[in-house]
Amino acid sequence: MRNTLVKAGVASGLGLSAFYAFEAAQYRRASGRGFDIADAPPVGSPEFSRLIEALTGAPLRLGNRVQVLRNGCRIFPAMLDAIAAAEHTIDFATYAYWTGDIAPEFANALCARAKAGIEVNVLLDAVGASKMDRSLVDDLERSGANVEWFRPPHWYALEKVNNRTHRKILVVDGSVAFTGGVGIAEEWTGDCEDPDHWRDTHVRVEGPVARDILGGFLENWAEARRSILTGRHLPSVDGFDDGVRAQVTRSSAKKGSTEAEQLFYTAIVGAREKLWITTAYFAPRQAFVDVLKDAVDRGVDVRLIVNGPHIDHDLVRRAGHVSFGELLDGGVRIFEYQRTMLHAKVTVVDGVWSSIGSMNFDNRSFALNDELNLSIQDAAVAREFEAHFEQDLADSIELTPESWKDRPLSGRAKEMAAALIRREL
Numbered sequence: 001m002r003n004t005l006v007k008a009g010v011a012s013g014l015g016l017s018a019f020y021a022f023e024a025a026q027y028r029r030a031s032g033r034g035f036d037i038a039d040a041p042p043v044g045s046p047e048f049s050r051l052i053e054a055l056t057g058a059p060l061r062l063g064n065r066v067q068v069l070r071n072g073c074r075i076f077p078a079m080l081d082a083i084a085a086a087e088h089t090i091d092f093a094t095y096a097y098w099t100g101d102i103a104p105e106f107a108n109a110l111c112a113r114a115k116a117g118i119e120v121n122v123l124l125d126a127v128g129a130s131k132m133d134r135s136l137v138d139d140l141e142r143s144g145a146n147v148e149w150f151r152p153p154h155w156y157a158l159e160k161v162n163n164r165t166h167r168k169i170l171v172v173d174g175s176v177a178f179t180g181g182v183g184i185a186e187e188w189t190g191d192c193e194d195p196d197h198w199r200d201t202h203v204r205v206e207g208p209v210a211r212d213i214l215g216g217f218l219e220n221w222a223e224a225r226r227s228i229l230t231g232r233h234l235p236s237v238d239g240f241d242d243g244v245r246a247q248v249t250r251s252s253a254k255k256g257s258t259e260a261e262q263l264f265y266t267a268i269v270g271a272r273e274k275l276w277i278t279t280a281y282f283a284p285r286q287a288f289v290d291v292l293k294d295a296v297d298r299g300v301d302v303r304l305i306v307n308g309p310h311i312d313h314d315l316v317r318r319a320g321h322v323s324f325g326e327l328l329d330g331g332v333r334i335f336e337y338q339r340t341m342l343h344a345k346v347t348v349v350d351g352v353w354s355s356i357g358s359m360n361f362d363n364r365s366f367a368l369n370d371e372l373n374l375s376i377q378d379a380a381v382a383r384e385f386e387a388h389f390e391q392d393l394a395d396s397i398e399l400t401p402e403s404w405k406d407r408p409l410s411g412r413a414k415e416m417a418a419a420l421i422r423r424e425l
Contacts, residue, residue, distance in 0.1 A: 034288075034291055035257075035265055037265075041270055042272050043350050043352065044350060044352035049247065052249070052263065052375070053247065055263075056249045056251075056263055057250075058247040058249045058259075058263075058375070059212065061208040061209040061212065061239070061245065061247065062208070063208060063239020064243045064244055064246045065206045065242075065243050066205055066374075066378070066381055068385065068388075072182065072188040075188070075200070076188075079170055079202075080105070080106070082170070082172045083109045083113060085172070089118065089120075089172070089173055089229075089232050089233050090110065090118055090119070090172055091121045091170070091221070091233065092123070092169065092171075093123035093124075093169040093170075093216075093217050094124065094125070094128075094169075094184055095125045095164065095165060095167070097128075097132040097183065097184045098129075098132065098183065098187070099131060099133065099186060100186020100189065102184060102186060103133060103186075106184050107136040107139060110140060110145055111139055111145065112143075114144040114145040115144060120140070121145070121148075121229070122140055122145055122147045122148070123217065123220055123224060124147065124150065125165050126150055126151055127153075149224065150220055151223075151224075163369065163370070164368075165369065166365065166369040166370060167216050167357075168180060168181065168182060168358055169216055169217045173232070174210065174211065174214060174235045175206060175210050176206055177206075179213055179372060179373075180202030180345075180357060180358075181200045181356075181358065195310050195340045195341070196340075197340060198340055199337070199344060200343040201345075201346055203374060205246070205374065207237060207239050207240055208237050208238075211237060212247075213248055214234075215248070215250065216248070216250050218233075219250065219252075219370075220370060244376055244380075246376045248375075249263045249355075249375065251370065258367055260359050260365055260373070263355070263359075263375070264288070264355075264361070265288070267355070268292060268295055269295075272300065273300060273301065273350045273351070274349065275292075275300050276301075276348045276349075276386065277305070277346075277361065278305045278388075278389060279360050280311075280344065280345060280360055281307075281316045281320070281360040281361065282307075282361045282362065283319040284320075284323060289330075292327060297331075302332045302333065303333045303334075303335065304333070305336075305342065305393065305396055306334065306335070307336065307342045308336035309336075310337075310338075311341060311342075316362065319415070321415045324404055325401070328400065328404055333398065335396035336396055337392060346388070348385045348386055351379060352377060353382065354375070354378075355374070355375040355376070356374055357371065359372075
């Protein structure tokens with residue numbers, strides 16, 4: 001019996017190794033292939049909106065109100081206020097639910113509404129939220145909340161273990177929604193005042209596009225619980241006369257190009273003046289390196305703010321460094337954030353269009369995880385994101401081609417090692 005189990009384990013290991021080698025080879029072959037976009041429409045134009053809608057299935061919604069929230073000291077109070085005001089339903093999904101005082105505070109707020117008769121649905125990624133205190137899950141279930149784990153590891157579904165839901169979604173009464181980069185943990189509290197308190201951005205949304213954010217929850221909930229939510233989760237939502245245009249792009253792991261890739265590639269090609277990207281994890285494939293350099297050649301001001309020394313996964317940072325030399329030589333300006341861990345994922349183009357959500361600028365977001373981004377066509381919102389970008393620049397160090405060439409040999413060795421598993425990052 002023991003020999004049989006050993007043989008089965010060896011066979012499984014060999015099978016997984018072969019599968020990974022095949023997937024890695026596919027990634028290397030496809031890494032340099034971009035898209036031909038003839039007569040690319042300018043970002044923010046009606047043609048651009050129609051292209052994104054047709055390409056990614058993201059309908060353009062009118063009449064939405066968007067409130068930008070910077071850091072946990074503003075994000076968590078807004079989310080907790082919305083939960084407390086719920087009258088019918090709360091649908092909440094997160095990748096990261098860890099520890100710290102905010103963890104029980106958030107769970108207790110959900111418990112209180114469930115005890116009050118509100119339908120509360122909680123979806124936790126089985127990998128990302130593995131550090132969550134299980135007593136909080138017990139409290140939620142005892143209060144009447146429905147809790148599901150997304151894709152818990154099983155021997156018969158090992159091919160799905162690497163494909164997580166990275167979406168961060170809170171929708172209250174089907175009409176007020178939150179999304180962005182924030183997880184539920186001590187790291188996200190505060191105002192990025194020190195390395196123990198991270199820098200992140202979220203948005204609060206009211207209007208018709210809230211239903212599209214809810215759609216990201218419904219999709220993952222249907223898989224995890226085998227249940228499709230209807231009724232009070234889907235009220236009629238009117239737009240506001242002073243609202244803005246917005247689109248929600250959902251991306252799921254699959255073979256070939258995903259909606260996340262198509263969204264960002266089209267936005268980069270459509271940039272005319274300014275392309276400012278803030279991302280926690282930056283490890284692009286070659287096609288994106290090339291298209292970013294092409295934007296510079298067109299006269300676009302291309303700037304990236306990425307993590308400096310406080311990143312939580314240094315391997316991802318090193319994998320991104322593989323592209324820095326080529327990008328810097330191509331005129332892309334790169335800044336490394338120094339204050340704390342940078343977890344925000346915000347792109348602003350030409351002062352008129354911005355995109356925020358769970359999508360990082362790496363293969364994990366572009367090809368492996370379920371992701372969700374809200375794209376907003378409004379100059380006022382774009383200006384607010386630009387102000388945050390400039391504030392983050394003040395806490396960053398700009399890299400130069402000269403300084404990059406002089407980096408230590410030890411760093412180069414780590415980059416080469418990280419490049420070997422770049423597909424997973």
